[in-house]
Amino acid sequence: MSERRSWPALDGIGYGCDYNPEQWPESCWPEDVALMAEAGVNLVTVGVFSWSRLQPAPGELTAGWLDRVLDLLADAGIRVDLATATASPPPWLVAAHPEILPVTEDGRRLAFGARQSYCPSSAAFRAAAVDLAERMASRYGDHPAVAMWHIGNEYGCHVPACYCERSAAAFRRWLEARYTEIGRLNEAWGGAVWSQDYTDWSQIEPPREAPTFANPAQQLDFARFSSDELLACYRAERAVLARHSPGTPVTTNFMGLFRPVDQFRWSGELDVVSVDSYPDPADAEAHVASAMAYDLTRSVGAGRPWILMEQAPSAVNWRSVNVPKAPGQYRALSLQAVARGSDAVLSFQWRAAATGAEKFHSGMLPHAGTDSRVWRDVVSLGADLRRLAPVAGSLVHAQAALLLDWESWWALELDSHPTSRLRLAELLGEFYRPLLQAGVSVDFAHPQSDLPGYRLVVIPALYLVTDAGAANVARFVEDGGTALVTFFSGIVDPADRVRLGGYPAPWCELLGLRVQELAPLPEGVAVGLDGLDAADTAAADTAAAGRLWQDVIDLAGAQPLLTYADGHLAGEAAATTHSCGRGEAMYLGTLPDRVTLAGLVQRACRRAGLELRADLPRGVEAVRRGDYLFLISHSDRAVELDLGAKRLDLLTGAMVGPAAVLAPRDALVLAP
Ligand code: GAL
Numbered sequence: 061m062s063e064r065r066s067w068p069a070l071d072g073i074g075y076g077c078d079y080n081p082e083q084w085p086e087s088c089w090p091e092d093v094a095l096m097a098e099a100g101v102n103l104v105t106v107g108v109f110s111w112s113r114l115q116p117a118p119g120e121l122t123a124g125w126l127d128r129v130l131d132l133l134a135d136a137g138i139r140v141d142l143a144t145a146t147a148s149p150p151p152w153l154v155a156a157h158p159e160i161l162p163v164t165e166d167g168r169r170l171a172f173g174a175r176q177s178y179c180p181s182s183a184a185f186r187a188a189a190v191d192l193a194e195r196m197a198s199r200y201g202d203h204p205a206v207a208m209w210h211i212g213n214e215y216g217c218h219v220p221a222c223y224c225e226r227s228a229a230a231f232r233r234w235l236e237a238r239y240t241e242i243g244r245l246n247e248a249w250g251g252a253v254w255s256q257d258y259t260d261w262s263q264i265e266p267p268r269e270a271p272t273f274a275n276p277a278q279q280l281d282f283a284r285f286s287s288d289e290l291l292a293c294y295r296a297e298r299a300v301l302a303r304h305s306p307g308t309p310v311t312t313n314f315m316g317l318f319r320p321v322d323q324f325r326w327s328g329e330l331d332v333v334s335v336d337s338y339p340d341p342a343d344a345e346a347h348v349a350s351a352m353a354y355d356l357t358r359s360v361g362a363g364r365p366w367i368l369m370e371q372a373p374s375a376v377n378w379r380s381v382n383v384p385k386a387p388g389q390y391r392a393l394s395l396q397a398v399a400r401g402s403d404a405v406l407s408f409q410w411r412a413a414a415t416g417a418e419k420f421h422s423g424m425l426p427h428a429g430t431d432s433r434v435w436r437d438v439v440s441l442g443a444d445l446r447r448l449a450p451v452a453g454s455l456v457h458a459q460a461a462l463l464l465d466w467e468s469w470w471a472l473e474l475d476s477h478p479t480s481r482l483r484l485a486e487l488l489g490e491f492y493r494p495l496l497q498a499g500v501s502v503d504f505a506h507p508q509s510d511l512p513g514y515r516l517v518v519i520p521a522l523y524l525v526t527d528a529g530a531a532n533v534a535r536f537v538e539d540g541g542t543a544l545v546t547f548f549s550g551i552v553d554p555a556d557r558v559r560l561g562g563y564p565a566p567w568c569e570l571l572g573l574r575v576q577e578l579a580p581l582p583e584g585v586a587v588g589l590d591g592l593d594a595a596d597t598a599a600a601d602t603a604a605a606g607r608l609w610q611d612v613i614d615l616a617g618a619q620p621l622l623t624y625a626d627g628h629l630a631g632e633a634a635a636t637t638h639s640c641g642r643g644e645a646m647y648l649g650t651l652p653d654r655v656t657l658a659g660l661v662q663r664a665c666r667r668a669g670l671e672l673r674a675d676l677p678r679g680v681e682a683v684r685r686g687d688y689l690f691l692i693s694h695s696d697r698a699v700e701l702d703l704g705a706k707r708l709d710l711l712t713g714a715m716v717g718p719a720a721v722l723a724p725r726d727a728l729v730l731a732p
């Protein structure tokens with residue numbers, strides 16, 4: 061891990077966008093800057109896709125235009141998150157080195173003409189990217205506008221892995237470094253299965269499209285390798301920036317719950333973590349997905365303030381149907397980011413484009429111009445964010461954590477498993493939702509991280525666990541913590557080798573049970589459940605039922621919390637609890653319906669001594685950041701809240717409460 065440079069570089073909360081002035085005539089730029097000032101924009105990301113305009117041929121930069129843009133911005137007091145501009149290689153580079161183009165699993169070389177057209181293992185690409193980063197850093201390292209550096213863009217978004225010959229060679233080198241002897245690789249990969257014992261490194265290929273399921277351990281290693289290769293591209297540029305622009309913080313924009321990139325492994329290389337967030341406005345639960353992504357971003361940054369690098373002011377262009385944001389939704393989702401620890405709220409992009417693939421993506425300055433709802437919302441959000449300046453730099457303290465390990469995620473979603481219906485992001489959402497509804501702040505934590513700061517740890521389908529991770533969880537419970545573990549956890553070791561003796565082998569003792577057989581449920585099949593206290597399911601008007609999975613649990617000390625109500629397992633335990641040391645370990649052998657699951661999650665929270673809110677109307681979130689309590693409604697109806705006392709609202713400067721009515725998608729930020 062290299063030394064971290066300090067952030068924030070702004071007073072108060074940052075506000076802005078991607079700014080792509082090269083797509084517009086220079087005569088627009090003064091107007092851009094004047095309108096940015098009107099909206100309160102103080103931070104813009106420049107140059108992400110500008111390679112062909114900065115370096116139209118190998119060698120010298122043709123960056124006069126960028127000099128003028130940066131000067132204009134500096135004069136207006138607008139800080140810049142300057143890209144190294146390497147996210148999309150230009151035609152001349154690809155023409156000179158066609159092998160830069162990435163190859164898919166089935167051997168197709170992807171053509172030039174979109175973006176991110178590069179193989180992360182390509183030496184020609186890396187050399188050209190480092191060269192460009194070096195020219196950018198030496199030219200702009202001291203520019204007064206530059207507040208931070210932005211390397212690449214959404215690593216892995218379009219090309220999470222490349223299967224070309226150069227990638228194959230790099231994969232072999234990576235494997236040699238990991239295993240040193242081919243025999244150890246055969247051991248880890250289960251070479252005896254299907255006649256796959258290698259005798260030489262040169263025989264190994266990436267897991268390309270094969271007659272049937274590729275070796276899962278090979279696939280898992282390839283996922284590790286692919287994340288590492290992208291990281292190596294990032295690191296190479298970071299090293300250049302460290303030389304030419306020391307002291308300026310560096311970021312790249314993550315994508316929330318995005319499987320290809322192991323953010324915990326990357327985060328040590330980012331001075332400030334940033335994320336792009338595009339929840340679907342057509343989804344009534346868009347705010348649940350974004351809240352989760354924001355909490356994840358804060359967590360991978362070890363709790364420090366982070367940056368919302370991109371969101372859409374209104375519609376995007378890349379879904380099959382692109383619904384605009386509802387009135388108030390841009391504001392509510394922006395405030396949500398601040399509530400969850402963000403110190404800057406940026407959008408893609410400044411002007412809605414007139415040309416190119418993204419011309420129907422919203423911008424802060426829409427095609428319609430300033431006489432538009434979007435522009436008025438943009439200006440008023442700028443004013444809101446200025447009022448939130450006292451919040452900047454403060455922290456969110458979570459006492460609950462969802463355990464997440466990218467290696468386990470990679471392995472979990474490989475093929476030839478008991479079910480293909482188990483998707484981690486969805487399962488995490490199932491547990492996140494009731495915690496959000498109860499106003500419980502949640503971090504995401506790596507299984508081997510420091511857990512004692514938490515009271516509750518939720519472990520959804522942590523399929524792969526290391527010995528150290530398993531012991532860490534057990535210690536957490538013994539020392540008084542509460543753990544809630546689900547089916548299909550603790551199944552394999554880091555080589556994807558099954559841990560024998562009954563599931564989940566490393567935690568049978570902790571949980572006081574043993575599962576003999578893995579039993580997923582088909583789509584549309586549910587199994588009745590009995591047993592939660594009436595108090596836990598007060599809102600239930602339908603019978604409790606389990607989905608997705610149905611473990612047969614042999615109790616060995618655990619007490620049942622739920623039993624199966626029907627089918628061949630009627631009367632058997634479906635969810636259990638077990639005291640262990642000073643703590644308690646709960647187990648779910650099925651995924652209960654949402655009402656029943658909420659009851660169980662609340663039970664776990666109460667056991668853990670967490671403060672729960674039962675009063676939050678649907679769609680309203682309550683988050684404490686530093687001394688401030690954010691109450692944000694994502695509902696399209698007015699909702700009533702009891703604030704307990706009269707309180708100062710930072711957004712309006714007015715005293716509110718004790719009874720308050722929140723208009724649709726409105727928010728309060730209550731001072732202490
Ligand atoms: C992101 C990307 C941006 C822009 C945006 C549109 O994935 O980083 O450059 O394309 O999507 O929603």
Ligand code: ZN
Nearest residue numbers: 179222224227
């Ligand atoms: Zn490749």
